[in-house]
Amino acid sequence: MRSDPVPGPPLAERLRARGMRLTPQRQQVLAAVAALEHATPETIAGRLRDQAGPDGAAPDTSTVYRTLELLERLGLVWHTHLGKGAPVYHAAGQRHLHVACATCGAVTSVDPTLLDGAAERLAADLGFTVDVGHVALSGTCRDCRERAGTETP
Amino acid sequence: MRSDPVPGPPLAERLRARGMRLTPQRQQVLAAVAALEHATPETIAGRLRDQAGPDGAAPDTSTVYRTLELLERLGLVWHTHLGKGAPVYHAAGQRHLHVACATCGAVTSVDPTLLDGAAERLAADLGFTVDVGHVALSGTCRDCRERAGTETP
DNA sequence: CTCGTTGCAAAGGATTTGCACAAGT
DNA sequence: ACTTGTGCAAATCCTTTGCAACGAG
Numbered sequence: 041m042r043s044d045p046v047p048g049p050p051l052a053e054r055l056r057a058r059g060m061r062l063t064p065q066r067q068q069v070l071a072a073v074a075a076l077e078h079a080t081p082e083t084i085a086g087r088l089r090d091q092a093g094p095d096g097a098a099p100d101t102s103t104v105y106r107t108l109e110l111l112e113r114l115g116l117v118w119h120t121h122l123g124k125g126a127p128v129y130h131a132a133g134q135r136h137l138h139v140a141c142a143t144c145g146a147v148t149s150v151d152p153t154l155l156d157g158a159a160e161r162l163a164a165d166l167g168f169t170v171d172v173g174h175v176a177l178s179g180t181c182r183d184c185r186e187r188a189g190t191e192t193p
Numbered sequence: 194m195r196s197d198p199v200p201g202p203p204l205a206e207r208l209r210a211r212g213m214r215l216t217p218q219r220q221q222v223l224a225a226v227a228a229l230e231h232a233t234p235e236t237i238a239g240r241l242r243d244q245a246g247p248d249g250a251a252p253d254t255s256t257v258y259r260t261l262e263l264l265e266r267l268g269l270v271w272h273t274h275l276g277k278g279a280p281v282y283h284a285a286g287q288r289h290l291h292v293a294c295a296t297c298g299a300v301t302s303v304d305p306t307l308l309d310g311a312a313e314r315l316a317a318d319l320g321f322t323v324d325v326g327h328v329a330l331s332g333t334c335r336d337c338r339e340r341a342g343t344e345t346p
Numbered sequence: 347c348t349c350g351t352t353g354c355a356a357a358g359g360a361t362t363t364g365c366a367c368a369a370g371t
Numbered sequence: 372a373c374t375t376g377t378g379c380a381a382a383t384c385c386t387t388t389g390c391a392a393c394g395a396g
Contacts (some may be wrong), residue, residue, distance in 0.1 A: 255388085259387090278385085279385070279386095
């Protein structure tokens with residue numbers, strides 16, 4: 041059901057507005073981020089390598105990193121840190137809250153309004169604005185919890 | 194207000210219970226974690242190096258890493274990921290929620306009950322148990338927000 | 347004395363950076 | 372043509388690992 045690769049103002053416009061150039065690499069990286077849901081820079085680079093096949097040339101890893109940073113500045117993608125390790129990127133517009141199981145690594149997306157109450161309290165108490173898109177809650181999913189219970193009855 | 198460096202069953206007991214040994218390095222690392230509030234492994238190693246002075250010997254960095262992992266298994270410390278980069282450790286017992294400013298990096302500790310509502314909803318809806326100790330909310334603190342407003346009036 | 351631990355040094359994975367060349371506009 | 376962007380390779384940062392010497396019990 042992934043039908044809108046690039047929502048809102050497209051890549052080309054935003055680049056031109058800043059005097060930057062539209063390159064195939066940038067289009068490819070953006071497309072990959074939109075297609076893969078919670079992809080790390082490595083995963084994205086890997087996919088582009090696969091798509092290119094043994095002959096075609098895929099963007100270099102360093103270009104993927106630079107491009108992701110750029111796309112984020114342009115507001116076209118967002119990244120989140122799920123516990124340790126690599127950050128994951130997703131296309132802008134799909135702003136949601138991530139919940140990650142620390143045991144099995146499963147990532148679930150949930151309604152971001154879940155944190156509205158907490159966010160309001162932080163804003164009122166500390167003047168702190170929570171960026172829901174970058175938040176990842178960690179914990180234990182149902183499966184892992186049951187599995188743990190089975191091992192030590 | 195930080196008066197209980199090592200809460201509950203002390204290091205020595207927990208180590209002996211597992212046939213492990215109490216070493217000065219382990220005591221030093223635990224003390225450093227308790228003293229520094231949100232320290233990265235590097236920061237901890239650095240502090241121990243400073244305390245040792247130019248002559249005395251401080252635990253090696255690899256020992257600090259191994260020890261932090263051990264202390265966490267023993268339930269004496271916990272770690273949290275604040276956005277990208279190194280994880281931060283804090284003594285167990287001071288279970289709190291971390292709020293990190295993505296702009297200036299400032300870390301504030303807040304009452305963990307802030308997320309109780311969201312946690313309950315996740316437990317009910319998904320059977321997911323949130324580990325509040327490992328959660329770090331990112332966003333923008335008051336100072337950075339005001340500063341941003343000043344730059345582009 | 348015996349076996350868990352440490353220090354050192356080297357290996358690794360994930361990013362990032364410097365630069366000359368390639369490529370948008 | 373004029374600059375921005377890319378590929379490549381080397382440099383970093385953070386962490387982990389192999390191993391022989393060390394020291395706690």
